[in-house]
Amino acid sequence: MTGISRRAVLGGAAGVGAAAVGFGGGYAFGRDAALDASHTVAFRGAHQAGIVTEAQDRLHFAAFDVITDKREDVVAMLQKWTDAAERMTRGEEVTPDGAIGLGDYVPPTDTGEALGLSAAHLTLTVGFGPGLFGPSAAYPDRPDRFGLAARKPAGLTDLPAFAAEKIEPQRSYGDICVQACADDPQVAVHAIRNLARIGVGVVSVRWSQLGFGRTSATTRSQDTPRNLFGFKDGTANIRADETDDLNKWVWVGEQDNPPAAQWMTGGTYLVARRIRMDIEPWDRANLLEQELIVGRTKGPGAPLGQVGEFDEPDFRVTSGGAPRIPRNSHVAVTNPQNRGGVRILRRGYNFTDGSDGFGHLDAGLFFIAFNRDSHTQFIPMQQDMSRKDAMTEYLIPNGSAHFAVPAGLKPGEYWGQHLFA
Amino acid sequence: MTGISRRAVLGGAAGVGAAAVGFGGGYAFGRDAALDASHTVAFRGAHQAGIVTEAQDRLHFAAFDVITDKREDVVAMLQKWTDAAERMTRGEEVTPDGAIGLGDYVPPTDTGEALGLSAAHLTLTVGFGPGLFGPSAAYPDRPDRFGLAARKPAGLTDLPAFAAEKIEPQRSYGDICVQACADDPQVAVHAIRNLARIGVGVVSVRWSQLGFGRTSATTRSQDTPRNLFGFKDGTANIRADETDDLNKWVWVGEQDNPPAAQWMTGGTYLVARRIRMDIEPWDRANLLEQELIVGRTKGPGAPLGQVGEFDEPDFRVTSGGAPRIPRNSHVAVTNPQNRGGVRILRRGYNFTDGSDGFGHLDAGLFFIAFNRDSHTQFIPMQQDMSRKDAMTEYLIPNGSAHFAVPAGLKPGEYWGQHLFA
Numbered sequence: 108m109t110g111i112s113r114r115a116v117l118g119g120a121a122g123v124g125a126a127a128v129g130f131g132g133g134y135a136f137g138r139d140a141a142l143d144a145s146h147t148v149a150f151r152g153a154h155q156a157g158i159v160t161e162a163q164d165r166l167h168f169a170a171f172d173v174i175t176d177k178r179e180d181v182v183a184m185l186q187k188w189t190d191a192a193e194r195m196t197r198g199e200e201v202t203p204d205g206a207i208g209l210g211d212y213v214p215p216t217d218t219g220e221a222l223g224l225s226a227a228h229l230t231l232t233v234g235f236g237p238g239l240f241g242p243s244a245a246y247p248d249r250p251d252r253f254g255l256a257a258r259k260p261a262g263l264t265d266l267p268a269f270a271a272e273k274i275e276p277q278r279s280y281g282d283i284c285v286q287a288c289a290d291d292p293q294v295a296v297h298a299i300r301n302l303a304r305i306g307v308g309v310v311s312v313r314w315s316q317l318g319f320g321r322t323s324a325t326t327r328s329q330d331t332p333r334n335l336f337g338f339k340d341g342t343a344n345i346r347a348d349e350t351d352d353l354n355k356w357v358w359v360g361e362q363d364n365p366p367a368a369q370w371m372t373g374g375t376y377l378v379a380r381r382i383r384m385d386i387e388p389w390d391r392a393n394l395l396e397q398e399l400i401v402g403r404t405k406g407p408g409a410p411l412g413q414v415g416e417f418d419e420p421d422f423r424v425t426s427g428g429a430p431r432i433p434r435n436s437h438v439a440v441t442n443p444q445n446r447g448g449v450r451i452l453r454r455g456y457n458f459t460d461g462s463d464g465f466g467h468l469d470a471g472l473f474f475i476a477f478n479r480d481s482h483t484q485f486i487p488m489q490q491d492m493s494r495k496d497a498m499t500e501y502l503i504p505n506g507s508a509h510f511a512v513p514a515g516l517k518p519g520e521y522w523g524q525h526l527f528a
Numbered sequence: 529m530t531g532i533s534r535r536a537v538l539g540g541a542a543g544v545g546a547a548a549v550g551f552g553g554g555y556a557f558g559r560d561a562a563l564d565a566s567h568t569v570a571f572r573g574a575h576q577a578g579i580v581t582e583a584q585d586r587l588h589f590a591a592f593d594v595i596t597d598k599r600e601d602v603v604a605m606l607q608k609w610t611d612a613a614e615r616m617t618r619g620e621e622v623t624p625d626g627a628i629g630l631g632d633y634v635p636p637t638d639t640g641e642a643l644g645l646s647a648a649h650l651t652l653t654v655g656f657g658p659g660l661f662g663p664s665a666a667y668p669d670r671p672d673r674f675g676l677a678a679r680k681p682a683g684l685t686d687l688p689a690f691a692a693e694k695i696e697p698q699r700s701y702g703d704i705c706v707q708a709c710a711d712d713p714q715v716a717v718h719a720i721r722n723l724a725r726i727g728v729g730v731v732s733v734r735w736s737q738l739g740f741g742r743t744s745a746t747t748r749s750q751d752t753p754r755n756l757f758g759f760k761d762g763t764a765n766i767r768a769d770e771t772d773d774l775n776k777w778v779w780v781g782e783q784d785n786p787p788a789a790q791w792m793t794g795g796t797y798l799v800a801r802r803i804r805m806d807i808e809p810w811d812r813a814n815l816l817e818q819e820l821i822v823g824r825t826k827g828p829g830a831p832l833g834q835v836g837e838f839d840e841p842d843f844r845v846t847s848g849g850a851p852r853i854p855r856n857s858h859v860a861v862t863n864p865q866n867r868g869g870v871r872i873l874r875r876g877y878n879f880t881d882g883s884d885g886f887g888h889l890d891a892g893l894f895f896i897a898f899n900r901d902s903h904t905q906f907i908p909m910q911q912d913m914s915r916k917d918a919m920t921e922y923l924i925p926n927g928s929a930h931f932a933v934p935a936g937l938k939p940g941e942y943w944g945q946h947l948f949a
Contacts, residue, residue, distance in 0.1 A: 165740075167880070169883075172887075174887075206758060206826060206827075207815060207825075207826045207827045209815070210815065211814060211815050211816035211819075212814050212815075212816060213814060213815065214811060214812050214813060214814055214815070215758070215811075215815050215818075215826070217758075218756070218758050218807070218811055219754060219757075219758020219759070219826055220741075220754045220755065220756050220757075220758045220878070221754075222754060222758070222827075223751065223753075223754065277885055278882075291741075292713075292740035292741060293740060293741040293878065296740065296741075296756075296878075296880050296891070299889070300756075300807065300880075300889060300891070303888075303889065304808070304811050307808070311887030312883045312887050312888060312889055313883065313887075314882060314883050315880070315882050315883050315889060316882060317738075317740065317880055317881075317882070319586075319713035319714060319717065319738065319740070320641075320712075320713060320714040320717075330644065332644075333640060333641045333642075333643060333644065334641065335639075335641050335717075335721075336640075336641075337627060337636070337638075337639050337640020337641045337643070338640070386639070386721065387725070387728070390635060390636075390639055390725050391635050392635060393632060393633050393634060393635055394628060394630070394631065394632050394633075394634065394635070394636050395632035395633060397636075398632075404628075405627060405628045405636070405640055406627075406628045406643075457641070457714065457717070459588070459717045459721075459736070459738055460738075460881060460882065461699075461735060461736050461737060461738070461881065462590075462733040462734065462735050462736050464698055466593075466595075466732030466733050466734075467724075467733060468720070468721060468724065468733055468736060470717070470721070
């Protein structure tokens with residue numbers, strides 16, 4: 108009995124009485140694909156979903172340590188993960204009838220909290236960290252456990268230390284990451300939780316981060332949202348229809364790696380940074396000071412001296428002899444005009460994780476960026492930011508991670524197949 | 529220029545170009561009340577909003593320590609809070625043009641991250657903790673700083689210690705609480721953050737908790753959602769249309785307090801419990817074991833032996849000589865049938881706060897309940913749960929707080945006016 112959708116079950120139970128749809132613990136249900144067609148993002152394709160996909164509003168991001176030395180166990184888990192991930196992105200349970208239909212005397216294969224919820228445009232994006240290939244910042248003494256050292260792509264190093272950061276290892280690094288984005292946070296949390304459950308004995312959750320509000324637009328039809336400084340964030344982001352720029356700045360090309368690392372062709376590098384914002388001092392700064400730090404107006408988000416959000420910043424304009432957009436403003440440091448045209452694809456989220464124990468909210472930006480080569484794109488930009496960007500005074504990056512995100516899957520392929528095969 | 533809504537500004541800036549709506553930092557905007565009429569919940573009324581209000585999907589709950597001894601400063605802050613709260617629940621900024629319209633050389637009075645967002649059915653509900661009236665669990669040696677001891681309602685004590693809990697003081701207690709519920713988490717976070725900002729020097733954030741998914745229905749039209757055990761939660765909840773039961777079990781009556789504490793009439797007591805769920809062992813339990821612990825089926829959520837979610841549990845039914853619903857099941861321990869008819873109003877939320885440092889997600893239920901007298905309703909139920917409820921094996925309550933939530937405000941009144949006046 109798989110003709111009932113996750114959503115239909117809940118609606119049916121509440122609306123017309125559960126008598127119509129179920130009986131006791133042996134009761135089974137799946138979902139109706141037709142119902143969820145408008146809430147799904149294709150799982151397979153040339154590139155992984157969740158990169159240029161129109162940014163969903165909610166995030167659960169998890170980094171895992173691989174805790175086994177057995178290569179075959181890792182492969183087996185990735186195969187199971189792929190099946191489960193594909194099913195969940197269709198709004199299905201981890202296995203058919205997984206939550207309640209497999210019988211009384213086995214643990215359910217689906218944890219059940221997404222029953223009744225739609226697919227919510229769930230995307231699951233996998234990446235592999237430096238530690239999968241040998242020694243890493245998290246485990247400097249660890250050998251190449253899986254015989255993958257030769258397959259490590261040139262670009263996949265641990266991120267260097269930057270000025271003005273306070274990296275906490277328990278919020279950083281990881282051998283494998285999964286980015287879950289969805290319209291409904293319960294759907295994203297359910298997905299990560301079920302992957303963690305499947306991975307028991309093979310991986311362990313190293314850290315995870317929820318984001319409640321996206322801070323970037325990835326398509327033309329999306330408004331630019333605001334970060335917790337109250338400013339629009341990511342105006343200059345690469346959009347999904349900028350194919351040439353995606354090929355130039357996001358997707359790894361064949362020429363970027365030797366034959367042994369060709370599994371990365373069509374992939375990209377994911378940079379994750381947990382950036383605590385010092386919001387209390389920020390909130391005491393004058394409007395003008397805030398705008399001079401950002402280099403944009405707080406209202407429409409226009410570059411200083413311009414009118415509209417999407418007007419190109421003009422760094423030549425002066426005011427009283429000084430540049431209208433200060434040279435140490437965030438826009439001046441990061442805008443492609445001042446970086447030889449270099450761009451990155453951003454996909455960040457606002458977070459608030461309770462309080463910090465000192466009377467303040469622990470709030471900030473969980474920065475995610477995708478780029479073709481972090482060493483010529485993200486890293487130099489971050490080095491300049493941490494040294495020159497006035498905004499740095501209000502930022503405390505305390506989590507940092509770098510992952511190689513392989514290309515998308517063809518039918519029948521599993522996550523990491525071309526790496527491990 | 530207050531004729532542009534928070535939402536209209538963002539739409540305008542992205543959709544038709546910001547040139548049409550703004551210019552530089554001196555640009556001002558407010559909102560259009562008509563636009564948000566369908567996204568607002570009335571702030572004033574006989575009772576505070578956010579109690580029987582149809583449960584919104586997202587929560588940000590904050591508990592504050594009062595860090596001043598000056599009564600007039602507390603009153604002044606509560607007056608400012610009330611103005612700001614009422615405005616924010618209408619989808620307005622903290623003050624007119626607060627984010628960008630007050631001039632370049634003053635700090636904005638609104639932090640701005642909700643510009644462009646609707647009111648999102650925001651409700652803000654205030655409560656006062658034992659510490660406002662004298663010594664408390666958080667500060668046992670603190671005197672009655674504000675001369676309020678005589679006005680302390682009989683029901684407002686610190687919650688007692690329960691078996692099987694691991695209370696962390698940094699997640700517990702508090703002199704004042706604000707519960708922010710909204711459809712959009714950014715709106716809830718914005719509200720708490722701006723109240724914290726207004727309260728600088730008077731209050732300090734002691735703890736705060738985000739909840740991503742509601743675990744209760746408060747109206748007939750809402751489906752019963754699922755908690756992170758995958759079960760429907762709160763089926764037996766009091767609904768907003770059960771006026772008699774609300775008067776009996778939720779709203780404090782005139783006869784409940786002496787004249788000095790009549791400010792609580794029409795109010796209620798809020799119990800907050802951060803309950804970490806031991807989800808990994810739970811996920812390894814058989815379906816039958818899970819259902820015997822809960823006392824309901826996992827699919828439709830029917831009481832064991834019954835068919836539909838809203839069927840009344842029948843504790844007389846036996847199976848093989850034993851009760852079909854085990855006596856130590858959650859339903860048996862908590863159902864009104866077995867508690868002399870006693871009910872409470874639940875308004876809980878699922879949470880996931882990253883990982884616990886031991887390879888697991890830090891996930892669970894942020895339990896909120898409202899009752900007329902915690903000493904005869906919540907506390908005995910929790911005492912029974914912690915001793916008899918089989919579910920307790922999978923629960924680690926690590927935060928606990930108790931607040932007196934006053935009645936709603938008449939026009940012109942401020943939060944706590946009848947307490948402090």
